[in-house]
Amino acid sequence: xxxxxxxxxxxxxxxxxxxxxxxxxxxxxxxxxxxxxxxxxxxxxxxxxxxxxxxxxxxxxxxxxxxxxxxxxxxxxxxxxxxxxxxxxxxxxxxxxxxxxxxxxxxxxxxxxxxxxxxxxxxxxxxxxxxxxxxxxxxxxxxxxxxxxxxxxxxxxxxxxxxxxxxxxxxxxxxxxxxxxxxxxxxxxxxxxxxxxxxxxxxxxxxxxxxxxxxxxxxxxxxxxxxxxxxxxxxxxxxxxxxxxxxxxxxxxxxxxxxxxxxxxxxxxxxxxxxxxxxxxxxxxxxxxxxxxxxxxxxxx
Amino acid sequence: xxxxxxxxxxxxxxxxxxxxxxxxxxxxxxxxxxxxxxxxxxxxxxxxxxxxxxxxxxxxxxxxxxxxxxxxxxxxxxxxxxxxxxxxxxxxxxxxxxxxxxxxxxxxxxxxxxxxxxxxxxxxxxxxxxxxxxxxxxxxxxxxxxxxxxxxxxxxxxxxxxxxxxxxxxxxxxxxxxxxxxxxxxxxxxxxxxxxxxxxxxxxxxxxxxxxxxxxxxxxxxxxxxxxxxxxxxxxxxxxxxxxxxxxxxxxxxxxxxxxxxxxxxxxxxxxxxxxxxxxxxxxxxxxxxxxxxxxxxxxx
Amino acid sequence: xxxxxxxxxxxxxxxxxxxxxxxxxxxxxxxxxxxxxxxxxxxxxxxxxxxxxxxxxxxxxxxxxxxxxxxxxxxxxxxxxxxxxxxxxxxxxxxxxxxxxxxxxxxxxxxxxxxxxxxxxxxxxxxxxxxxxxxxxxxxxxxxxxxxxxxxxxxxxxxxxxxxxxxxxxxxxxxxxxxxxxxxxxxxxxxxxxxxxxxxxxxxxxxxxxxxxxxxxxxxxxxxxxxxxxxxxxxxxxxxxxxxxxxxxxxxxxxxxxxxxxxxxxxxxxxxxxxxxxxxxxxxxxxxxxxxxxxxxxxxx
Numbered sequence: 001x002x003x004x005x006x007x008x009x010x011x012x013x014x015x016x017x018x019x020x021x022x023x024x025x026x027x028x029x030x031x032x033x034x035x036x037x038x039x040x041x042x043x044x045x046x047x048x049x050x051x052x053x054x055x056x057x058x059x060x061x062x063x064x065x066x067x068x069x070x071x072x073x074x075x076x077x078x079x080x081x082x083x084x085x086x087x088x089x090x091x092x093x094x095x096x097x098x099x100x101x102x103x104x105x106x107x108x109x110x111x112x113x114x115x116x117x118x119x120x121x122x123x124x125x126x127x128x129x130x131x132x133x134x135x136x137x138x139x140x141x142x143x144x145x146x147x148x149x150x151x152x153x154x155x156x157x158x159x160x161x162x163x164x165x166x167x168x169x170x171x172x173x174x175x176x177x178x179x180x181x182x183x184x185x186x187x188x189x190x191x192x193x194x195x196x197x198x199x200x201x202x203x204x205x206x207x208x209x210x211x212x213x214x215x216x217x218x219x220x221x222x223x224x225x226x227x228x229x230x231x232x233x234x235x236x237x238x239x240x241x242x243x244x245x246x247x248x249x250x251x252x253x254x255x256x257x258x259x260x261x262x263x264x265x266x267x268x269x270x271x272x273x274x275x276x277x278x279x280x281x282x283x284x285x286x287x288x289x290x291x292x293x294x295x296x297x298x299x300x301x
Numbered sequence: 302x303x304x305x306x307x308x309x310x311x312x313x314x315x316x317x318x319x320x321x322x323x324x325x326x327x328x329x330x331x332x333x334x335x336x337x338x339x340x341x342x343x344x345x346x347x348x349x350x351x352x353x354x355x356x357x358x359x360x361x362x363x364x365x366x367x368x369x370x371x372x373x374x375x376x377x378x379x380x381x382x383x384x385x386x387x388x389x390x391x392x393x394x395x396x397x398x399x400x401x402x403x404x405x406x407x408x409x410x411x412x413x414x415x416x417x418x419x420x421x422x423x424x425x426x427x428x429x430x431x432x433x434x435x436x437x438x439x440x441x442x443x444x445x446x447x448x449x450x451x452x453x454x455x456x457x458x459x460x461x462x463x464x465x466x467x468x469x470x471x472x473x474x475x476x477x478x479x480x481x482x483x484x485x486x487x488x489x490x491x492x493x494x495x496x497x498x499x500x501x502x503x504x505x506x507x508x509x510x511x512x513x514x515x516x517x518x519x520x521x522x523x524x525x526x527x528x529x530x531x532x533x534x535x536x537x538x539x540x541x542x543x544x545x546x547x548x549x550x551x552x553x554x555x556x557x558x559x560x561x562x563x564x565x566x567x568x569x570x571x572x573x574x575x576x577x578x579x580x581x582x583x584x585x586x587x588x589x590x591x592x593x594x595x596x597x598x599x600x601x602x
Numbered sequence: 603x604x605x606x607x608x609x610x611x612x613x614x615x616x617x618x619x620x621x622x623x624x625x626x627x628x629x630x631x632x633x634x635x636x637x638x639x640x641x642x643x644x645x646x647x648x649x650x651x652x653x654x655x656x657x658x659x660x661x662x663x664x665x666x667x668x669x670x671x672x673x674x675x676x677x678x679x680x681x682x683x684x685x686x687x688x689x690x691x692x693x694x695x696x697x698x699x700x701x702x703x704x705x706x707x708x709x710x711x712x713x714x715x716x717x718x719x720x721x722x723x724x725x726x727x728x729x730x731x732x733x734x735x736x737x738x739x740x741x742x743x744x745x746x747x748x749x750x751x752x753x754x755x756x757x758x759x760x761x762x763x764x765x766x767x768x769x770x771x772x773x774x775x776x777x778x779x780x781x782x783x784x785x786x787x788x789x790x791x792x793x794x795x796x797x798x799x800x801x802x803x804x805x806x807x808x809x810x811x812x813x814x815x816x817x818x819x820x821x822x823x824x825x826x827x828x829x830x831x832x833x834x835x836x837x838x839x840x841x842x843x844x845x846x847x848x849x850x851x852x853x854x855x856x857x858x859x860x861x862x863x864x865x866x867x868x869x870x871x872x873x874x875x876x877x878x879x880x881x882x883x884x885x886x887x888x889x890x891x892x893x894x895x896x897x898x899x900x901x902x903x
Contacts, residue, residue, distance in 0.1 A: 021643070022624035022627055023627045023628055023631050023643050024628065026628060027628065063643070064643050064644060064645060064646075065646060065649075066645070066646045067646065067648070093642070093644070096642065096644070096649070096652065096653055096656065097644070097648075097649035097652040097653055098648075098649070098652065099646055099648045099649035099652075100649060162617045162640050162641075162642035162653075162656065162657070163640075163642050164640045220635075221635045221636065221887060222632065222635070223628060223631035223632050223635060223641065224628070224631075271881075271884050272636065272883065272884030272885060272886070272887035272888045273632065273635065273636050273883060273884065273887035274632060274636070274879075274880040274881070274882075274883035274884045274887070275880055275881075275884050277632070278880060
């Protein structure tokens with residue numbers, strides 16, 4: 001089943017519309033091709049509707065967000081919703097600034113988002129905002145969008161480590177239950193499948209919970225490894241729009257496995273973080289369903 | 302002759318102004334350096350004239366086009382025309398949206414473009430637009446540029462595969478004559494040398510036709526491999542502005558040959574698409590005229 | 603002492619705010635991670651203050667500068683100054699256009715810049731502008747910023763080689779004294795530590811002068827190798843804000859040493875410029891204080 005998702009993506013070769021940051025755009029495009037899908041990047045307000053229309057899924061990533069890009073994401077997202085294309089949101093930098101946090105809340109509110117894929121700090125931050133403002137979260141979406149009155153400030157004060165995971169947010173066996181709860185709750189608040197990545201990866205639609213125990217710590221030394229995973233999620237969901245939960249699990253397993261292969265290779269060759277990144281994409285271009293099924297370490301909760 | 306172009310580029314080390322997309326900008330800059338030329342990227346309306354003035358050629362690439370970037374391309378292109386610098390256009394995404402298609406038509410109309418380098422879908426799309434609207438194609442270039450009245454809609458309906466080649470547009474021995482005809486006609490309509498890349502590469506100025514049989518299918522798994530070729534065309538034309546046809550043939554041969562070397566290497570080392578991309582640029586940095594002449598498989602029509 | 607800076611950066615893992623060009627952003631982020639620091643890129647006027655506030659240092663790079671980005675740099679820089687975070691300026695393209703040159707002069711004038719890291723052409727150009735207009739340099743900073751009246755034109759006429767080093771500006775033993783003088787004078791004019799990189803690297807605060815004799819000519823074949831160094835300077839200064847001079851020397855030595863290692867490796871494996879870039883970042887991710895102290899070739903003047 002999971003393996004089939006990888007093979008189907010290569011067969012269907014879906015076109016995936018990515019609106020992402022320039023830090024990671026090249027890697028996201030290359031890993032999309034490595035999955036067997038085709039990337040297209042477009043962000044001008046005057047073409048995003050047309051581009052999304054010919055694509056099979058939309059990936060929106062708030063890295064280096066600007067106001068202009070946010071507008072394009074909203075327009076593209078609404079079109080994708082009308083066409084029932086999966087929309088994948090990567091909330092890069094949730095909590096680092098009002099601009100990003102509010103933009104992410106607006107995207108979740110105004111669009112029907114199928115998957116939110118973030119690291120444990122980002123997902124926890126979103127969970128905190130929703131839970132602290134439960135029932136009263138209201139975002140004004142006029143010219144000068146603000147979250148009115150109700151956004152409790154504690155959520156803003158919690159430390160964030162830029163776009164990376166804060167030390168206190170590293171997922172361990174001890175705090176795993178908390179993070180599972182947070183992901184499930186966030187799924188409930190938003191209606192999206194939550195993919196929270198870390199030392200243990202958590203995928204949940206609010207009801208069923210899957211844990212993936214693959215991956216390697218070197219992934220944190222490659223910028224945009226999470227963004228790349230979001231693009232893989234987009235590719236797999238684009239090829240399997242009716243089975244996004246399975247597609248997310250397959251994507252997380254695939255990325256984790258590629259991280260393990262890449263780590264073995266650099267260990268053997270005594271190489272560093274840049275070679276690791278190359279091998280990561282290499283293995284994604286070589287992966288098939290059988291290898292995924294042999295390597296994935298999946299746990300159901 | 303062709304080999305000399307490569308060697309001359311290393312000797313002259315021309316400065317090449319690129320206005321390109323952020324997905325491919327790093328690779329385009331690195332392959333320009335690998336050719337022996339120097340890249341400079343600049344796109345602010347207030348500096349593009351000055352930057353183009355100190356450069357030897359201008360490469361404009363419509364990937365992730367925005368209105369602002371289009372204006373910069375027009376200003377830079379007009380300055381390059383005045384200075385008789387070669388202008389190379391990479392019509393990324395021709396046909397994916399009105400914004401891109403119209404922008405490309407405006408660039409061709411308002412500038413004197415020496416080379417158009419695109420994949421077979423992009424070049425075919427442009428050929429269709431010109432041939433279906435032959436004699437009547439009129440583009441309003443006011444504040445709100447539109448192609449008035451005369452753009453026949455069939456050209457818009459033909460399927461495009463995002464920024465990559467649609468299956469129906471893969472060049473084979475069976476449809477080769479059609480694609481040669483299309484490229485020659487487009488050269489006639491636009492006055493530019495057409496470089497159409499695919500399984501067989503076609504280079505034509507509307508009169509003479511050269512085919513290059515180098516390359517490898519892995520090139521399609523690297524984002525921006527076509528964009529990189531356009532930058533190589535820019536570097537070679539910048540060093541040989543009087544011999545752009547030869548420069549285009551040399552660039553296509555060089556890129557194809559590097560693709561073959563890179564494929565041999567990843568096959569031997571059992572590596573994937575990201576290593577292929579690294580070796581592609583590696584070989585470009587090592588290539589000289591002799592190796593090109595030994596490896597190029599050229600056919601005159 | 604120098605070695606400790608590298609180790610401290612890994613221990614403290616500071617967050618570094620980079621406002622840089624899209625050509626080099628991915629490499630800058632990856633080399634920041636390779637140093638043990640965390641990169642964050644943000645450039646929207648509405649979030650740069652907040653982002654800079656949670657960071658430990660700010661790196662601003664004028665590659666592909668736009669008016670919008672300049673505004674963000676000024677706002678972020680002022681906030682960093684208030685918080686006493688080190689500000690590192692990479693004056694990419696000083697002299698290629700009025701936009702860039704004036705922007706760089708404004709950044710130096712309006713901000714307290716701790717380090718200016720440029721190649722020998724850029725630093726020489728800035729030295730010329732300051733020395734030729736000594737005492738009278740005045741920059742209007744209204745809506746339409748200009749350098750009024752006093753900018754002597756000879757400085758504008760001197761040839762620049764785009765964003766790379768012009769042949770006449772290559773540092774050799776013969777012209778070394780001139781470049782040391784220029785760097786010292788520029789440090790005096792600006793109050794910043796000057797890091798001028800070339801075949802011999804010069805680091806000076808206007809009083810003491812350190813030369814670093816590491817590095818390899820292949821660094822010039824990798825786009826953004828200088829920009830990456832500026833990000834390393836940012837990481838080391840962020841971890842050692844009281845010892846920026848030492849941090850600059852350590853960064854220059856580290857980058858030079860990584861260039862030497864990478865060159866040995868491609869020589870042995872007969873690889874080219876793209877592999878060199880990968881190994882450069884690889885070695886940065888593996889470097890520690892002991893290896894730096896064993897390899898650095900430092901000279902005090």
